[in-house]
Amino acid sequence: MNSAASDALVLDTAAQDLLFREAHTAHAFTDEPVSDEQVQAIYDLVKYAPTGLNAQPLRIVLVRSPEGRERLLPHMNDGNRAKTAAAPLVAILAADHEFHEHLPTQFPVVPNAKDFFTERPGREAAARFQASLQAAYFLLGIRAAGLAAGPMGGYNGAAIDKEFFGDGEHSVLMVVNIGKPGENASYPRGPRLSYDEVVTTV
Numbered sequence: 001m002n003s004a005a006s007d008a009l010v011l012d013t014a015a016q017d018l019l020f021r022e023a024h025t026a027h028a029f030t031d032e033p034v035s036d037e038q039v040q041a042i043y044d045l046v047k048y049a050p051t052g053l054n055a056q057p058l059r060i061v062l063v064r065s066p067e068g069r070e071r072l073l074p075h076m077n078d079g080n081r082a083k084t085a086a087a088p089l090v091a092i093l094a095a096d097h098e099f100h101e102h103l104p105t106q107f108p109v110v111p112n113a114k115d116f117f118t119e120r121p122g123r124e125a126a127a128r129f130q131a132s133l134q135a136a137y138f139l140l141g142i143r144a145a146g147l148a149a150g151p152m153g154g155y156n157g158a159a160i161d162k163e164f165f166g167d168g169e170h171s172v173l174m175v176v177n178i179g180k181p182g183e184n185a186s187y188p189r190g191p192r193l194s195y196d197e198v199v200t201t202v
């Protein structure tokens, strides 16, 4: 199933394996804690990955305390609840619809990026799209730290938005369990579409 390493890539084979070929979505974790320093190192790496207009709408809530878990767990789907309760660290990844308030006033191609978005229809959709890109970068950053990620979309999103943000201006994109993979942490690799199924050239 896995394709072999290719000489066309400059990233060394071990890093390719760590990030992609050997990495799996994790559904079980060891007890080893995940520190705030690790999460900061992950964010400080992946923040350099691109977003449209440098918008950066991703916001992250780290759910570490028992009280925080109690607020989150009732809103997770049944099949996701136990592993979310047991994971060393859980991150709620959300889009900030008011991201434009944080944009710098000067941007090379749009002189006033904040004004560009202020009255713009579709700003929420833009926030969700750009933050989803950042969420994917974050998942790879977790792998780069030698950890495994268990992203989940099975939850009551409206309830999580209300519980953790409450301002109507944030929408959860995924909840991610983070830690070292435990026993039987992953499912067998599902098939991936081949290059020829996905890529056309005109």
Ligand SMILES: Cc1cc2nc3c(=O)[nH]c(=O)nc-3n(C[C@H](O)[C@H](O)[C@H](O)COP(=O)(O)O)c2cc1C
Residues within 6 Å of the ligand: 023, 024, 025, 027, 080, 151, 152, 153, 154, 155, 174, 186, 187, 188, 189, 190
């Ligand atoms: C956005 C997103 C949402 C997901 N939602 C769930 C979920 O609610 N529950 C679950 O068990 N797995 C969930 N998954 C895990 C996927 O099924 C898994 O990443 C995919 O099958 C690839 O598995 P692999 O990394 O082992 O190859 C989700 C993954 C992503 C990226």
